Amino acid sequence: DAGVTQSPTHLIKTRGQQVTLRCSPKSGHDTVSWYQQALGQGPQFIFQYYEEEERQRGNFPDRFSGHQFPNYSSELNVNALLLGDSALYLCASRRGSANYGYTFGSGTRLTVV
Amino acid sequence: QKEVEQNSGPLSVPEGAIASLNCTYSDRGSQSFFWYRQYSGKSPELIMFIYSNGDKEDGRFTAQLNKASQYVSLLIRDSQPSDSATYLCAVKEGGSQGNLIFGKGTKLSVKP
Secondary structure, eight states, X not given: OOOOEEEOSEEEEOTTOOEEEEEEOOTTOXXXXXXXXXXXXXXXXXXXXXXXXXXXXOSOOTTEEEEEOTTXXXXXXXXXXXXXXXXXXXXXXXXXXXXXOOEEOOOEXXXXX | OOOEXXXXXXXXXXXXXXXXXXXXXXXXXXXXXXXXXXXXXXXXXXXXXXXSSEEEEETTEEEEEETTTTEEEEEESSOOXXXXXXXXXXXXXXXXXXXEXXXXXXXXXXXX
16 A cells, blocks of 8 residues: 655755645545655645645745645645755645544655755 | 744663653644654654543553643653654644644654
């Protein structure tokens, strides 16, 4: 049973560029959240998708946007990249409002130069 | 602003000792609490969750919750060098779509 899969694993981009990160949730999961984890920090919530709609959003600018597809997979898009966007981006999935927490993917390491 | 606070450490314990990790949270509406382990360069891995006041044991791990004090802890008995990692406390926001709010994590080092 595949867990949460993310691609790519690593990415290097230049300031001002745009990036798209992808996530396939664990089988049976329909809710996807994205987190940003800077070095030495805990994961920070970006947004959550359920039924192809953004349901909640953390304190991130509009440069961060996302999408969820009918098969529950999701994309995170970041426009006009800044050096401060360099971080580990984590996708996490769960089934509905289940209280047993999220399953995380292995993450995408984004470096902005 | 909902917050989860953890001592960043590092916490160093000898092999075989008990490691005690602590966490406080601000949202009184929170009902679910989680401990994730994160090895360097890896993604968080769920090791324990707790909903009710009191203790919950799973092998060498014991989670403790005190909602009145807004406090949750993790005890690791018979600590092993392989337990060396950062431990993240996470609190699920109230509401059916509540998301996880994470602390900054406590780095644990178990010395052989």
